[in-house]
Amino acid sequence: MSLQSEQSIGVVLPADEGIRYRLGFTVDVVAYTGRTIDTQRQIQDRLFSILHRFVAAAGITHEQVNFQPNGDGYHYFLPDSDMYTAVRHLLSTLPRLLIEDNAAHDERIRLRMAVDVGTVGSGPLGFTADAVVRFSRLVDSLPIRAAVVEHCDADLMAIVSETLFQDVVARFSDLAALPFTRVNVEVKGYQAPAYLLVCGLS
Secondary structure, eight states, X not given: OOHHHHHHHXXXXXXXXXXXXXXXXXXXXXXXXXXXXXXXXXXXXXXHHHHHHHHHHTTOOGGGOEEEEOSXXXXXXXXXXXXXXXXXXXXXXXXXXXXXXXXXXXXXXXXXXXXXXXXXXXXXXXXXXXXXXXXXXXXXXXXXXXXXXXXXXXXXXXXXXXXXXXXXXXGSHHHHTSOOEEEEEEETTEEEEEEEEEEEEO
16 A cells, blocks of 8 residues: 555554554644645655654654544554654654754644553554543643644654653653643543643743
8 A cells, every 4th residue: 555545544553453552643734724726735744754754763664653633633542662762753753854844944843642551452443442532622622722832943842652661751751851741631421640741832
């Protein structure tokens, strides 16, 4: 399948693979709706390219990831690999790639990103199980939306689940030193603490 085809339909887990436990994230473009149709398409192309380059920079082959378009963003699940390395690249390499892309274009892309670890499977409409539900709630939550407005100089706002923060971020000194803010998330019946990070400062 070509990258252009994958960009439109995604590559989800085969149904016969059952339920896996994986690191996943979702990205959502800020202020996507108000842009022209041509601009929206250009943003989709740029975002897909950024994510493709992120995967390569993290030492993962494109064939190893599972992803699904989600309107003005993507859901991604990474393969079973070193979680510290993956999180470090999500919080440093991805913002850098976004900044570099924005520097080369007049139309700025800003992203909200939520990261979690948990169960994932597949169904007729795409990803199923807990992780995709949780990071979808996190990326749509009031704390990260408010941070986007407050920190207009940041190209990327990240929010990390409590589980991922305690199990990975807090256990490595370079990640734990990042200026996370603990927040409480309440959205669509989902309630949980999470950790917010302003990154992608250009």
